Amino acid sequence: MAKKSRLDFERMAAEGEKIVYLTAYDYLTAKMAEKAGIDMILVGDSAGMVSLGYETTLPVTMEDMVRFCQAVRRGAPNTFIVGDMPYMSYQVSDEQAVINAGRLIQEGGADSVKLEGGGEAMASRIKAINEAGILVMGHIGLTPQSMAQQGGYKAQGRNSEAAVKVCQEAKRLEVAGAFSILVEAIPTQVGAIITNRANIPILGIGAGSKTHGQLLIYADMVGLYDNFTPKFVKKYANANEIITKAFSDYAKDVRENNFPVDEEHTYKMKEEEVENFLKKLEQ
Numbered sequence: 025m026a027k028k029s030r031l032d033f034e035r036m037a038a039e040g041e042k043i044v045y046l047t048a049y050d051y052l053t054a055k056m057a058e059k060a061g062i063d064m065i066l067v068g069d070s071a072g073m074v075s076l077g078y079e080t081t082l083p084v085t086m087e088d089m090v091r092f093c094q095a096v097r098r099g100a101p102n103t104f105i106v107g108d109m110p111y112m113s114y115q116v117s118d119e120q121a122v123i124n125a126g127r128l129i130q131e132g133g134a135d136s137v138k139l140e141g142g143g144e145a146m147a148s149r150i151k152a153i154n155e156a157g158i159l160v161m162g163h164i165g166l167t168p169q170s171m172a173q174q175g176g177y178k179a180q181g182r183n184s185e186a187a188v189k190v191c192q193e194a195k196r197l198e199v200a201g202a203f204s205i206l207v208e209a210i211p212t213q214v215g216a217i218i219t220n221r222a223n224i225p226i227l228g229i230g231a232g233s234k235t236h237g238q239l240l241i242y243a244d245m246v247g248l249y250d251n252f253t254p255k256f257v258k259k260y261a262n263a264n265e266i267i268t269k270a271f272s273d274y275a276k277d278v279r280e281n282n283f284p285v286d287e288e289h290t291y292k293m294k295e296e297e298v299e300n301f302l303k304k305l306e307q
């Protein structure tokens with residue numbers, strides 16, 4: 025299947041065809057996502073928690089993100105990739121944002137970038153990156169890089185005032201030139217209104233079913249990440265249990281000398297070769 029472009033996502037949104045968006049951070053997962061026909065892959069800074077074991081996304085660096093993007097590109101050469109801009113790679117200035125967005129495209133092989141926040145400063149970053157010819161996705165609602173300001177990983181826009189603020193942020197980012205916006209952890213009604221008022225594709229994670237598309241973190245939806253599971257995650261598998269069982273079955277087999285003993289998993293030498301071999305050793 026050909027790689028989808030911004031135009032495909034706009035058409036899908038206009039025609040009510042849902043956009044399927046999933047995270048991946050490594051070659052194998054990206055390969056499976058492409059095989060499954062996922063429309064868009066987010067190389068999210070959630071990689072910091074899922075793949076690097078950090079408690080938050082804040083320690084993730086540009087070097088980490090470039091490396092994750094490269095691996096995903098190798099696994100999914102025909103899938104549209106969004107590279108997430110890590111904490112402090114764009115907050116300081118428009119110039120810093122353009123340089124680092126460029127790295128995710130040029131070195132990482134991403135098709136677009138994503139950054140968090142809906143205020144004036146982030147609108148300015150989006151405008152600058154867009155003017156440099158790079159597609160930018162906005163990210164509003166729950167924004168994990170501002171966890172301290174938001175008081176933890178909490179749903180946003182749950183009262184009328186907060187809901188208006190999220191709607192205004194969505195418009196601000198659209199006007200600034202975002203090609204799409206991700207809305208995270210907001211009530212279904214707010215997700216629906218943002219989507220109805222938008223002229224660009226709105227993707228949701230924990231924002232109800234009315235957005236133009238859905239995102240999930242792959243490690244959550246396959247039941248791999250077991251530190252905590254957000255309310256909006258539907259588990260489609262219990263990969264953690266399956267893999268842990270495989271590891272303990274392997275450990276048991278090795279300890280009891282049951283692996284590798286069968287012909288299927290061992291190499292054999294013909295009897296006459298064994299005799300020659302032993303003779304040669306004696307010489």
Ligand code: KIV
Binds near residue numbers: 067069071206208
């Ligand atoms: O990094 C990521 O995976 C994200 C999601 C939490 C939306 O930005």
